[in-house]
Structures are given as structure tokens and as C-alpha cells.
Amino acid sequence: MHLSDPRFLTTSRGRFAWREGGDPEGAPVVMIHGWPESSYCWEHVAGYLKSGLRIIAPDLRGLGDSERTPGKDHYHKAELAQDVIAMLDALELERFQLVGHDWGGIVAQEVALAIPARVSQMVIMNIAIINNLKGNLEVIKKVRAGSSSAYWYQHFLQTPGLPEAMIPGAEEPWLRHFLRTWSDKGFPEDAIAEYVRTFKIADTPGASANYYRTFNDDAKRWASLAGHHWPMPSLYIYGNKDTVIIPAYLNHIEDCFEQIDVVQVEAAHFLQEEQPEKVAGHMNDFLQAN
Template identity: 70%
Template sequence: MFLSDSKTLTTPRGTFTYRNAGRGAPLVMIHGWPESSYSWEHVSRHLAAGFKIIAPDLRGLGDSERAVGEEHYHKAELAQDVISMLDALGIQQFQLIGHDWGGIVAQEMALAIPERVTRLGIMNIAVINNLNGNMEVVKKVRSTGGASYWYQHFQQAPGMAEAMIPGNEEVWLRYFMRGAEHPIPEDSIAEYVRMYSIPGTPAAAANYYRTFNSDAKRWATLSDHVWPMPSIYIYGNRDHVIIPEYLNHIEGCFEDIQVVQVKAGHFLHEEKPEEVAGYINGFFEPALAVK
């Protein structure tokens, strides 16, 4: 299946865009940074029949609105944006997968409305209730200097992203969108360059990082939480930012968790879409019959 062009949806929380495809069991797919819903385009071509794909553009990215102010970019707020979209679309129960910041938003959604999320997938991002593993990451990063994380500090610096990225969008994005095993598709890069060129995007995208410290303080209170729904963690094991220590102790964070590894970098679903789609097809449950 192929994802549609963006559609616009206005909810009480704002105006957002999304892509969709197929019919059957709802599967919500949430992108990360610096991507949009288009990040699922190549994966969608290998998904089994029986899924109704809903891929939203998160606030500040894709073609969704660029709200001004950091308060809109706390991950629990972004989760409420997506929930409001699903409410407007009449989607009650659904399966859910997210990559990078989209994996955090997916977790926030599963925390807010666990009765509606029947299965949960996370790709190359921290598990927010894994306090022990995440602390081991912090220790490892501090011991090695953390050079790979420079872009996060850059974006957290007031005004820097807004001043330095406009006019340099392609250079900025190509630095990150490099596959460890296979190149990122050129059509994907072109779409993200287009998106990042929309006025307000550098500031909106930077706000994902500027809100991180306060988000992390709240996540540190979730160490007793256990995800009740069947879950899968799909990990691109050539990632230089989401390092293997993020996987430590995650078994204790879920009632039922599968962990699978892909020989790929951070953007594993863009590098190896067919392999990632195979894991999605094997874990998530399509409708048995689609009329």
C-alpha cells in the first residue's frame, strides 16, 4: 500500500495533517525528528493487507501547524494532539508504533489512554519508565564525552536553530539522514528539506529538545509503571545516539515485550523498510477479513 497525500484535520487542539492508507485494523504510526509522516512511506509499501494506516504529522513538523511557544512541545501535549486527531477520525481502539520522538509520543499516548492501545511498538528511542537503563545511558555518555549529542545542545540554545538553519536546510538534514548500511531514499530527504523550509520549523523542531529536561523529570517518576499491552522494540543497532545501554532492563518495564534488532542506523525504517515492515507484519494484528 502507499500512503496518501497529506490531509488536513482541525480539532479543538489545532490544525494538523496526516497520511493514511488501507482498510482494516487501525495502526497509528508516529514519526520522529527531523522527519514527518512521510517517513513511513517506504515501509507502507511492504505492509500486509488488513491494516488501516494513520500517520499523523506531529505539531511543528510535516505540514501540521507551527505553534509558537515551548509549552506546546512537551511530549504529553503532542500525545494529546494525536489523540484529538484520532477522536476526530472516530478511531477508538488502535495499535500504535513510533520512532524516535514519535516513540516517546506513542508511550505518552499509551500512558494516557491504555485502554485504547491494544499493541505498542517503539523504535530507537528511550523507554520512558526505564529509569535504571536510562541512568546507565547517562553514565556512559558522560564517560565518553557525548560528542554525538552536540545537535541536541545546539537546538536547546536559545535562538541558535532559528538563526542558523534557514537557508541551510539541506546541509543540516543531510548531516543526520545518513544510513549506516543503506542510504536514506532521496525522495524522503527532499520531503524533509521542503518541510524544514516552512517558516517556523527550525524553532518548532528545536522545541522538541528545549522541553526535554522538564519532560525527563516527569518520566523519572514512572519507574514503577509497567506497560500492560503486548509490545515490541525494533532496534537499529548501528545507532550512535540511541546506544545499546538503552535496551538494558527494558524487560522489567513491560508485561510482554519482544526485542528485535536490525543491522541499520537510527533511521532503520528508512534504511531497511522491507525488513522493518516484516517485523511490523509479524507483531501487529491485521483485520482477518476486509470487505
């Protein structure tokens, strides 16, 4: 299967894009992308997913073809989750399976936190578990004990005005740096071209930087979730060559779920684009199809 070209809808929260694929009557699977990508990140995985699934892949606010909203408050991850929920309501999706990678994995967790009864199963890929306070503190200590050089881009993006001044006109080398250096086995050129296209949309550098500018406030809120347990069956697929989401992020995650399986693939951060067949294989073993 392949994903459609972007489709658009307007909700009370704004104008958003999404892609769809698979069986229109299949079991809904909502797949949420991360930074600096878009819903296109699921295109190659979709080609290996089993029949009987209906893929709904939103573009998050500020990325893909969704609106670039000024003001960083719109980019708190709980707010981005409400954007997704508004889209699902407009599409009349009551109950669904949920997949998220990178910041999309955080937004997926926020969706599951807001409307747990509507999420039947959850898949998270290469991102922190927001209620894993113990494990995430261990990561912070480990990072601070080293050079922290892998995280330079977060400080760059959090600097007021700097991304807005320096990224326009340099979108392709900016994106290629991350898409190629955060990959272990190469990155598909069609995906790079698509992300360059959407990053050239006006106001994207600032909107995408807001994902990082809101991080500290988000983290303070997540620190209050240490006692939470995800009730839905869950799967964590980990690209084990990641230099940013390091293996320590897996510490203690079994304490955060009622039921969690952890599997690894030989890939770096963008595992769904490096190893789409293997990632889809793990999803096929876990997701329920009609």
C-alpha cells in the first residue's frame, strides 16, 4: 500500500493536513511523525504493512503541510495532541491504534493520556516515555557526564530568532545533516525531497523550533506523571544505533505500562525509513487488522 497525497481539513483548532492509505474499511491506525519530518515518513513502512489496516497519518502543526501558527504555546505537546484529537473527531474515528516516532511518539503518548479509552494499542519508536521519570533522570545524568555534543541542535533551536535567521535558504543542507547523520544505513532521497519541500514553506524554521522551545515546560509537567501506567497493550520499537535517543532511554520503561514489549532493529534514529520492512514486520505482529 502507499499513502495518498496530502488531504486537508479545518477544525476549530486550525487547518491541518493528513495522508491516508490501506483499506478504507480497515482497522484505523493513527501514525504520528516527528521532527523534522512529516506524515510522508510512513510512506515506505506502509508498503510492507499487512492488509486490513486503514492508515491515518496527520501532519503536526508547524510541519508537513499543516498550518504554521505563530506563538510557541501552540507547540506544547499536550496542545499538539489536542490538534490530532480534533482531526480524528472530524474524521469520525472513535477508536484506533496509535503509532508515534520521535516527537510524534511524545504526541501519541499525550493523545493516549487525554483519551485512553479510544486508544486500543500503542506503538512508540525512539523517544522518551513521558512517565518514565526514573529512566529519564538516568539519561540526563549520563548525558551530562559526557560531552553532550549530540544535542547541540536543541540549544540552537531554542535560541530566540536564530533558526528563523539562519535556516531560510539553507533548508536542504540543514535537513540533510540530520537525515543522513542520524541514519545508519542511508536515507531515502524521495523522503529528503519531500521534507525539503515542506521546510521551504514560510515560517517553518520558527514553527519547528517551537517543538524544542516548549520542551522545558513540557518536561516539568511530565515529571508529575511518574505514577501513571499506560493501560493499553504497547510496543516499543527501538533503532539501536541512535546517538540521540540512547539505550538508557529503555531503562525502567516496563514499569510504565500494564503490558509492553520491546524489540530492536539495526538502525539509527529514523528506523522507519532505514529499515521499513523490519519495522513493518514488528508492527504486523502487533497491530490488529480487520
